[in-house]
Amino acid sequence: MSTLRSRAQMLEPYAIIGEPPEPDLEAIASIAAHICGAPTAVVNLIDDTHQHQVAAHGFARSVCDREDSMCAVSIALPEPVYLPDARLDPRWADNPFVTGVIGDVRFYSSTQLINARGEVLGTLCVFDEEVREITADQRTQLELLAHQVVDVLELRRQSFELHAAIAQLEHAREELERSNEHLAAFAGQVSHDLKNPLASVVGYLHNLSEVGAVVSEPEAAWCTQRALAASQRMSDMIGHLLDYASVGGSLTLVPVDLGQVVADLTDDLSDAIASVGGALAVEGQLPTVAGDSVQLRAVLQNLISNALKFRRLSRPPRVVVSAAGRDGTWLVRVADNGIGIPSDRREQAFALLSRVHDESAREIAGNGIGLATCKRIVTAHGGEIGLTDTPGGGTTVWFTLPVDER
The missing domain is CATH 3.30.450.40 (GAF domain)
Known part of the structure; x- marks a missing residue:
């Protein structure tokens, strides 16, 4: 120069x-x-x-x-x-x-x-x-x-x-709004173009599974049931993708009592918890935060369900939810004693359709959408989310939320 x-x-x-x-x-x-x-x-x-x-x-x-x-x-x-x-x-x-x-x-x-x-x-x-x-x-x-x-x-x-920075942020906000609009339109298109035809396929397979010739032929019945299971997994994945597309874009902010949310989830997930001999506990008192009650419930439900799913076969799963104030925000933790996530794969864990566990967890059902959805919701609330080790083994998912000052 x-x-x-x-x-x-x-x-x-x-x-x-x-x-x-x-x-x-x-x-x-x-x-x-x-x-x-x-x-x-x-x-x-x-x-x-x-x-x-x-x-x-x-x-x-x-x-x-x-x-x-x-x-x-x-x-x-x-x-x-x-x-x-x-x-x-x-x-x-x-x-x-x-x-x-x-x-x-x-x-x-x-x-x-x-x-x-x-x-x-x-x-x-x-x-x-x-x-x-x-x-x-x-x-x-x-x-x-x-x-x-x-x-x-x-x-x-x-x-x-x-x-100049404010102008750039405003431009980014406008682009984000356009992106959310396009994403919502895409979700609607997916619903019409994929989910409805798939529902027809599932219906035909159900009917086929009840046909006498299929019922009396073990191999045909087995193939039909496999097709039904695969169709259901595809339907679930499309549903999760639609959920991912719709969350985070529009928030209805109200005071959300996280303690009550976890209490409700304890009731809702009681069968799932009992089926694996698990336990869900709250450590200390959970706060009331400013957020979208439906979406924050989805975050906690995803994290608790993951903790029950990715458990060690050698011990009953235990999930502990806790929170602490930090620099004007609430730091919420969901800790488990499961199989854990390797430290070099933790960032990847929040990517859409990403699975980060090793071969031993390959048989555990999952589609790699849950943590991506959690990150999208937490980010929309102005927070951050991450992973650490649980002392004694397992994974702790932490996320931050603003303090409700109203």
């Missing part, structure tokens, strides 16, 4: 060259002139080819060629410049602003504008056509004002960057 181009790029984020004057910079220029008792002061930004007077006191702002600029020399010096009479300094004696070609500058003060990255943006310049001296105290005040100029410029840069 060339040096000339780098100065233009350095000044570009401040978005001030060629723009109307910044009132705060005009005020600083006025104060600088008053401190020195001089009639004129200016804030200069110097790019590759020109000096831009972005704020001025005592005269109209203008632009000049960099080769004519007195401050183009000052920005390369190691310290501020204070000249009672610029004609007496060989570095500026032949400058057109001194010789009368452009101006008749005598007193000349130039303080560099240095940002936090050590880049010299330009100068705070005070000048007069009369010879004058300034004190050390006045010089110190000019240096303080130069810092104020940089602060104003940095605030302007950060403001423009913030507005």
Whole structure:
């Protein structure tokens, strides 16, 4: 990258060259002139080819060629410049602003504008056509004002960057809304194009399974039952995909008592828990959070069902639900003592249609949609979700939810 181009790029984020004057910079220029008792002061930004007077006191702002600029020399010096009479300094004696070609500058003060990255943006310049001296105290005040100029410029840069970031977020939000609309449309299309024909297939298979010739022929009956089971699995997968497509996009936020949700799930899943000799417990008191009650119930039901499903055959499954406050959010944990998930596959576990357990779990029914659905719901609530080990073996799924402050 060339040096000339780098100065233009350095000044570009401040978005001030060629723009109307910044009132705060005009005020600083006025104060600088008053401190020195001089009639004129200016804030200069110097790019590759020109000096831009972005704020001025005592005269109209203008632009000049960099080769004519007195401050183009000052920005390369190691310290501020204070000249009672610029004609007496060989570095500026032949400058057109001194010789009368452009101006008749005598007193000349130039303080560099240095940002936090050590880049010299330009100068705070005070000048007069009369010879004058300034004190050390006045010089110190000019240096303080130069810092104020940089602060104003940095605030302007950060403001423009913030507005750009907000615009990007708004664009992303609009894109997300469009994506959710397309996803909902896709879900409807799937329902029409896949689920309804599949229901017909299942119906025909049921009828076929009751035909006498099939019932009396063991191999035909076995094949029919296999086809029915496969059709049911396909129907379940389509249903789960439709659920995944529909969750997270629209939330009905109400106070949700997670303790009551787990109590209801304990009743609903009592047969499933008893069938594997398992136990579902709550550790401590679960909070009331702000969320969509239906979708948060789906998260806990998915996690508890997974914990019962991916159990160790050597011991009864135990599932413990707990929560703790953390940095303005609730951290909810669902811990089991099951077969666990390898640490290098935990991120993959939340991908749609992903199965991450080893060969020993291959016979456990599952379609890789449950955790993806949980992540979609938790993310829609502004939370995060992840996996850790349970002490003593197993998996703990944790997720965060906002505190209900209503």
